[in-house]
Amino acid sequence: MPNTPVFLINAVLGAIVVTVGLWFLQGELSSSITVVMIVGFTILYAKVCPTTGHIWMWSTMLLGLESLSWPFQMVGELEQFGPEPPLEDMQRVFTAVMFGVFSGVFWLTFAYGIFRRIRPKVEDPSSIEPLSANQAKAQRRKKR
Numbered sequence: 679m680p681n682t683p684v685f686l687i688n689a690v691l692g693a694i695v696v697t698v699g700l701w702f703l704q705g706e707l708s709s710s711i712t713v714v715m716i717v718g719f720t721i722l723y724a725k726v727c728p729t730t731g732h733i734w735m736w737s738t739m740l741l742g743l744e745s746l747s748w749p750f751q752m753v754g755e756l757e758q759f760g761p762e763p764p765l766e767d768m769q770r771v772f773t774a775v776m777f778g779v780f781s782g783v784f785w786l787t788f789a790y791g792i793f794r795r796i797r798p799k800v801e802d803p804s805s806i807e808p809l810s811a812n813q814a815k816a817q818r819r820k821k822r
Contacts, residue, residue: 680728686720688730692737693719699744703751731796735789742785748778 697715701707707715727733752774756763 681724685730685733686724688733689720689723689727690716692723692733693717695737696740696744699741703744703748729796731792735792735796738785738792739789742782742787742789744782745778745785746782748782749775752778 693716696719697707697712700715701712723733723736727736749771752771756767756771759767
């Protein structure tokens with residue numbers, strides 16, 4: 679666990695990103711809950727994440743999951759209006775589905791890209807095919 683100032687700043691910023699995403703999802707959070715969530719996520723990131731890349735991978739993944747949960751929350755709220763909800767509410771749900779799915783897929787894809795970038799490169803010796811006779815000769819010629 680690196681305790682460099684840059685690492686801790688990234689942990690705090692990642693915690694703020696996740697907390698703001700939850701704030702958008704819930705509509706409102708009290709100041710004390712917001713501070714507790716930021717401190718909690720910061721401590722979690724500092725304990726679990728070995729690099730700043732891991733912090734941002736987890737932050738963008740959680741933000742993507744929050745974005746994907748927004749349309750489900752809106753559909754759940756729509757059920758309170760009965761079998762025929764008003765048109766304004768249907769438009770709100772449609773907007774939530776379009777933007778929620780789009781931004782959720784974007785942030786999850788971004789998190790996957792960070793994951794691919796920080797993942798250690800391990801060569802599997804069983805996946806390397808043996809060289810044919812011609813390929814071995816070509817490699818020997820290149821070495822000369």
